[in-house]
Amino acid sequence: MIELKHISKWVNVGGNRVFLLKDINLTINEGTFISIMGPSGSGKSTLLNVIGMLDEFDDGEYDFLSQPVHKLKEKQKSQLYKSHIGFVFQAYHLIDELTVYENIETPLLYQNIKSSDRQAIVADILDRFNIVGKKDLFPTQLSGGQQQIVGIARALVAKPKLILADEPTGNLNSKQGEEIMEIFKQLNEDGVTIIQATHSEKNAAYGSQIINLLDGKVEKIELK
Amino acid sequence: MIKHYLKVAFRNISKQKMYAAINIGGFAIGIAACLLIALYIKHELSYDSQNPEGNRVYRVIGIAKMNGVEHSVISFPAPMSKALMNDFPEIEKVGRIMPSSLFSGAGSNQIRKADSPENTYEDGFCFADQSVLDILHVPIIAGDKSHALKDPFSMVISKSMADKYFHGENPIGKIMYFNDGTKRPIKISGVMKDFPSTSHLQYKFFISLAGVSFWNGEQETWMASNYGIYLLLRQGVNIAQFNKKITNDVLNKYMIPTLEAAGRTDARALFSSAHLYLQLLTDIHLKSYDIEENVSKKGDIRFVRLFGAVAFFILALACINFINLSTARSANRAKEVGLRKVIGSPRNSLIKQFLTESLLYSFLSFCIGILIAYLLLPLFNEIACTQLTIPLTKWWILPVSFISTTVIGLTAGIYPAFYLSAFKPINVLKGQLSRGSKNSGLRSTLVVFQFTTSLILLISTLVIYRQMQFIINKKIGFDKDQVVMIQGTNTLDKQTASFKNELLKLPQVKSVSVSDFIPIAGMKRNGNTFWKEGKVNGEGGVSAQNWVVDDSYIQTMGMNLIAGRNFSKAMSTDSQAVIINKAMADKLGYKNPLGKVITNGNNYTIIGVLEDFNFESMKQQISPLCMFLGNSNGIVSVKIKGKDMKKTLAAISGVWKSFLPNQSMRYVFLDESYAAMYADVQRIGLIFASFAVLAILIACLGLFALAAFIAEQRSKEISIRKILGASITNVFTLLIGNFLKLVFISLLIAVPIGFVLMRQWLQDYSYRISITWDVFAISGLAVLVIALSTICYQSIKAAITNPAKNLKAE
Structure with missing residues (x-):
């Protein structure tokens, strides 16, 4: 599904080239659950953003579902990730002006799905995550764990093949974190590919592969 | 989708109440001002537009240089109309009016019905040919339309005069006397509709010119000029050429030979600079300001243009507020933009969303603007000396309002929409949200534009005010008081x-x-x-x-x-x-x-x-x-x-009654008549003052919000500076310094523009003030003080905030 060949990304600081990612080679098959680990600044988020096509890379090749991402234009890239990738963030990043229901509905609006279909899909997801009772609340009225569940629900609503989660439990207490990880596990069993970046060994253990990053380089890959 | 846009727009408005209030308030004030001006301009442009043949109806104007100064006149010799008719087949109809009060009957008269002893004073009398009624399409509602002024001593009166003197009777055939002149009974032959307020002529009585001769040979002489001439030309006449033809004809065939015959050897030299031209009916109202006549109701095309410009600038000021506040606030919207893009929004959808928001703003502002205009209309009418009404019942008001709302909304919204929708999601996710404080170049430019406009208006107001004071207080060579x-x-x-x-x-x-x-x-x-x-x-x-x-x-x-x-x-x-x-x-x-x-x-x-x-x-x-x-x-x-004016007037009135018991005494004060001469200057001054206040108000509204946002955006910087030892004064200076710089730049731009504009305006006056530096000093100082007090509150608030508070939130 995902094939990264010699991916590098750098910034120039005062004439020196500082690598954020250096010669990353990765193959990720559909249906896997990958945890990316590493200390702060090791390039976890950058790698996720590159995979999610939100960020550029400076060198190497990236094929997503057999499409050469490095050759695509901005519009085509956004079309690609729009239909196949769902994002979950550490800071939830819900739209404050929209209710729970509307936050989840928004991705569908942008895919021009009919109003009646949208209602059905959103209702289904609300049900699945047990948040029907909260659908008319605004994000600020929810706890962090609940906001993250909404974030996941929103990431899933457009039925993506891949979920990219950047420290999804970073702002949560351990019980809430566990709940989120259980959800991911369940999703993975349903066939969704998941890539998460995390600090926590315990959360990383949910993945079927753990990729360790250090200074922008893959240090080791553990298979379970 | 549109529902979604509207929903988000509404929530944003209600979430940011201060911001919304300033945007909508500023817009509404701007729209109200524009609406009033638009009504005024529409009214001014609608003069004499009712005539179905209006594009072929002209008035004759004569121009000649006398003592080096060009004079334009509308009075011509009595036989000229007949001569033109005979000489030029291009003319379909020609007619004269004789409004000169030098001769009995025109101007004002004491009149009475034949069967009533009491005289009443009326004005609005004019002698006219029957053909004038035809050319101007004066609507005759009683009497014979085509013969109303054909007979000597016949008269057409207006509907309101007919109602006043012959209420419930048929006025046709009734007799009236002028100034007790029982030897010359005037018979009413027709009743015309009152002239609409948008007619350059406002007569209430037309007296027939048929058989009239004000002295022996008056109708034949080319030596006296007392007649206004109206023409109806045939289709397709080239006016520029025709002007030359009639000039040549009238001068060489009639005027010069007549004068030469009377012994004026210099006749040809006298008329060397003279020429005639035809003024289109619809131009009479607005383009006669430099013609020496007080026959027609004169407007001034220059005012119309000036007002149009003012309306444009005031609306621009309001749009600038919107642009500045939207982009300044962009940090608050950046997160939303980034997220929407991450979850799949294409850019054009975001642009649409932002435009929907600005359209909603302009729509709400329009509603409030109409309300403000409605409330201000009586005041405006008083200042501008008009009787405008808001035509709420006209069919075109809806589409026109809708289109203007849309145009305003799009104008103000298009830049912020493109600017905001351009955020890259990655920057948002990385927390680089402070892009709002950048791009301050454009914002500063726009603020400078706002203050320059306000300053120019203020400078103009001051100069006009001073010229007015000069006129009122000038030693005029006679004593107008008492x-x-x-x-x-x-x-x-x-x-x-x-x-x-x-x-x-x-x-x-x-x-x-x-x-x-x-x-x-x-x-x-x-x-x-x-x-x-x-x-x-x-x-x-x-x-x-x-x-x-x-x-x-x-x-x-x-x-x-x-x-x-x-x-x-x-x-x-x-x-x-x-x-x-x-x-x-x-x-x-x-x-x-x-x-x-x-x-x-x-x-x-x-x-x-x-x-x-x-x-x-x-x-x-x-x-x-x-x-x-x-x-x-x-x-x-x-x-x-003495001081007791009331008693004095009563005493004078008593004397009057003993002489003319049947005529009420009319009087005016010399000083009031003198002041009335300059009523238009006073009016312009007032209008300028009002718009200057409006412009400053709108600019300050924007400045206030801008100061608030900038203080908010720099709160972290301020906190760190304070921890590092900056005093409240340091921080305050830091915050207002930038704004003051902008006001100074505005002053630098406004001074030369204001100077040139007002010098131009003063050229109209042979007796005028000179523009002194203190005009600029006063305007600059006033705007500075106003701007300073506007931003003071926000800046002080930011400066005294406990730094721990802001840094904790980071």
Whole structure:
């Protein structure tokens, strides 16, 4: 599904080239659950953003579902990730002006799905995550764990093949974190590919592969 | 989708109440101002637009240079219309009006029905040919339309006059007398609809010119010009060529030969600069401001343009607020933009969303703007001297409002929409949200634009105000205070002298003068050409006013003799004497004019020289003037003493009643008439002041919000500076420094523009102030103080906030 060949990304600081990612080679098959680990600044988020096509890379090749991402234009890239990738963030990043229901509905609006279909899909997801009772609340009225569940629900609503989660439990207490990880596990069993970046060994253990990053380089890959 | 956009827009408005209020408030004020101006402009442009043949109806204008100054006139000799009709097949119809109050009947009259003894004063009389009714499509609602003015002594009156004098009766065929002239009964032959307020003519009575001759041979002479001429041309006439043809025809075939026959050898030179041109009916109202006439209701196309510009600028100011606040606030919206893009929003959808928001703003503002305009309309009407109404019932109001709302919304929204929708999601996710503080270059430019506009308006207001003060307080060469002018005294006839004597017996009366010639623009005037003794024709003539006054005129008007003496009844030779003004003496080239003789066919000896006094508007130079002793009894001027005006007027009125029990006394005060001459300047001043206030208000609203956002955005920086030891004063200076710089730049731009504009405006006045530096200092200081107080609150608030608070939140 995902094939990264010699991916590098750098910034120039005062004439020196500082690598954020250096010669990353990765193959990720559909249906896997990958945890990316590493200390702060090791390039976890950058790698996720590159995979999610939100960020550029400076060198190497990236094929997503057999499409050469490095050759695509901005519009085509956004079309690609729009239909196949769902994002979950550490800071939830819900739209404050929209209710729970509307936050989840928004991705569908942008895919021009009919109003009646949208209602059905959103209702289904609300049900699945047990948040029907909260659908008319605004994000600020929810706890962090609940906001993250909404974030996941929103990431899933457009039925993506891949979920990219950047420290999804970073702002949560351990019980809430566990709940989120259980959800991911369940999703993975349903066939969704998941890539998460995390600090926590315990959360990383949910993945079927753990990729360790250090200074922008893959240090080791553990298979379970 | 649109529902989604609207929903988000509404939530954003209700979430950011201050921001929304400032945006909507500013917009609404701007829209209200524009709406009022648009109504005014529409009204001004709608003059004489009802005539179905309006594109072929013209008025004849004559232009000639006299003493180096170009004069435009609308009065022509009586036989000219017939001559034009005979000479040019291009003309379909031609008609004359004779509005000059010099001859009996036109202007104002005391009138009465044949069966009623009581006289009533009316104005709005004019002699006219039948064809004028046809050319101007005057709607005749009773009587024979095509013969209403065909017979001598027939008259068409307006509907409201018919209702006033013949309520419930049929006025056709009824007889009326003018000024008790029972020998000349006037028969009403038609009733016309009242002229609409948007007609350049506003007459209530048209008297037939058929069979009229104001003196022997008057209808045939080319030597006197008293007639206005209207033409209906045939289709497809080339006006530029036709102007040349009629100029050539009238001058070479009629005017010059006539004058040469009368011995004026210089006739050809006299008319060398003269030409005729045809003014389109629909141009009369707005493009006659420099034509010397008070026949038509005159507007000024320059005001219309000026107002249009003002409306544009005020709306621009409001749009700038929107642009500035939207982009300044972008940090708050950046997260939303980034997220929406991450979850799949294409850019154009975001643009649409932001445009929806600005459209919603403009729509809400429009509703409030209409309300404000509705509430301000009476005030505006009073200031601008108009009777405008908001045409809420007209069908076009909806589409026009809708389109303007959309245009305003899009204009204000398009830049922020593109700017905001351009955020890259990755920057948002990385927490680089502070892009709002960048791009301050554009924002500063726009703020400078706002303050420059406000300053220019303020400078203009000050200059206009000062010119007005100058006019009111200038030494004008006569004393306008405490003079009552009693009008319509010609009906006293032979009793005038005894009326004057009775008035002089009143203890409150200082002096009394009988003369129609009053030093106020628009009063009776009479021009003639004078030569030094011995010459009667040819070069060296001085055209001058010749005023008929009595021996107490100079005293009553408080004019100053700088040489010689006043007229005296005791000296019988004074009937051949003349008192001239200084300008006349200069023009004649006399250092010591006393005893010299001037002539216009008759010889007059100069017995006195008057200090120059302004008898026309200050827009004009004081021209040569001669005074003669004689009888001109339309107006009796009374100079009074003492403070009790009411009692004095009652006493004068008592004398009046004893002479003319059937006629009520009409009077005006000289100083009020003088002030009325400059009512338009005062009006412009007021209008400028109002718009200056509006502009400053809108600019300050924007500044206030901008200061708030910038203080908010820099809160972290401020906190760190404070922890590092910055005092409250340091921080405060830091925050206001930038804004003050902008106000200074505005001042630098506004001063030269304001100076040039106002110097241009002052060129209209022969007597004017010079623009001094303090005008700019005062305007600059005022705007500085206002801007400073606007941003002070926000800046102080930011400066005294506990730094721990802001840093904890990071």
